[in-house]
Amino acid sequence: xxxDLHRTVTVQGLTRSFDGRPVVDGLDLTLETGQFTALLGHxxxxxxxLLRVLAGLDREISGTVLVPRRRAVAFQAPRLMxxxxxxxxxxxxxxxxxxxxxxxxxxxxxxLAHRAGAWPKTLSGGEAQRASLARALVRDxxxxxxxxxxxxxxxxxxxxxxxxxxxxxxxxxxxVLLVTHDVDEALLLADRALVMRDGVIxxxxxxxxxxxxxxxxxxxxxxxxxxxxxxxxxEGESADxxxxxxxxxxxxxx
Numbered sequence: 001x002x003x004d005l006h007r008t009v010t011v012q013g014l015t016r017s018f019d020g021r022p023v024v025d026g027l028d029l030t031l032e033t034g035q036f037t038a039l040l041g042h043x044x045x046x047x048x049x050l051l052r053v054l055a056g057l058d059r060e061i062s063g064t065v066l067v068p069r070r071r072a073v074a075f076q077a078p079r080l081m082x083x084x085x086x087x088x089x090x091x092x093x094x095x096x097x098x099x100x101x102x103x104x105x106x107x108x109x110x111x112l113a114h115r116a117g118a119w120p121k122t123l124s125g126g127e128a129q130r131a132s133l134a135r136a137l138v139r140d141x142x143x144x145x146x147x148x149x150x151x152x153x154x155x156x157x158x159x160x161x162x163x164x165x166x167x168x169x170x171x172x173x174x175x176v177l178l179v180t181h182d183v184d185e186a187l188l189l190a191d192r193a194l195v196m197r198d199g200v201i202x203x204x205x206x207x208x209x210x211x212x213x214x215x216x217x218x219x220x221x222x223x224x225x226x227x228x229x230x231x232x233x234x235e236g237e238s239a240d241x242x243x244x245x246x247x248x249x250x251x252x253x254x
Contacts, residue, residue, distance in 0.1 A: 008030065010029075011029040011050075011054075012028050024046045024061075025046075025200060026199070027050065032175070035176075035191060037177050038185070039179045040183065040186055042197075042232075048147055048179060050196070051179050054071070071141050072136035073145040075148070079132065082120050086120065086131050087104065090107060091103050094138065104116055107131070112134060126153060132149070144177075145176075146177070148180060165189065187227075191206065
């Protein structure tokens with residue numbers, strides 16, 4: 001893997017194997033600067049492995065991977081250190097000795113400035129996820145990687161978190177890769193949707209829908225149907241089980 005001064009992501013022939021079995025198998029992918037891309041696929045197809053490679057957390061690979069030098073990742077679990085107050089969690093891992101004001105600015109951006117001095121155990125699920133986002137944003141990333149960041153949230157908190165991410169992307173203009181199982185979430189947020197299958201990108205489509213978006217829009221419904229077909233599930237099923245696809249009741253912004 002190499003980092004560069006550009007903001008484009010370029011992956012060529014990426015392979016990552018576990019116990020001799022390739023999970024990512026000769027994958028090619030380019031993410032354009034400022035693009036919001038959603039990556040869908042069944043559990044075990046390699047989505048999170050790809051994200052970890054792009055984040056620099058997994059280097060046992062072959063192939064070419066070029067990513068921006070400044071990148072950050074937020075996972076489904078906020079991964080806050082319980083013995084550090086929120087603002088210290090936001091600064092965790094930053095080089096040097098950054099001032100608290102740096103954390104306060106990031107927390108203000110995600111609407112959590114009033115909880116800067118709180119202990120993580122006192123945060124709600126939505127607040128903890130916003131703290132995790134602030135920890136990613138404080139790195140001023142050119143590439144923001146999101147691995148199922150809303151999966152553990154209740155429906156209403158999930159909608160608020162989706163809107164927050166959409167607004168942060170619009171404001172900052174960074175490249176975003178969102179790993180998700182939720183087709184509606186992908187269509188509400190992204191301007192490109194990918195389906196991963198058998199270790200490669202099997203389907204790639206633009207999401208050319210006007211914003212704000214609504215699942216009731218016929219064009220939205222048509223694109224949802226195409227993505228579900230690529231995932232091999234019937235309308236009303238999720239990509240991994242027979243439960244209904246999660247469909248937020250309000251449109252994401254901007």
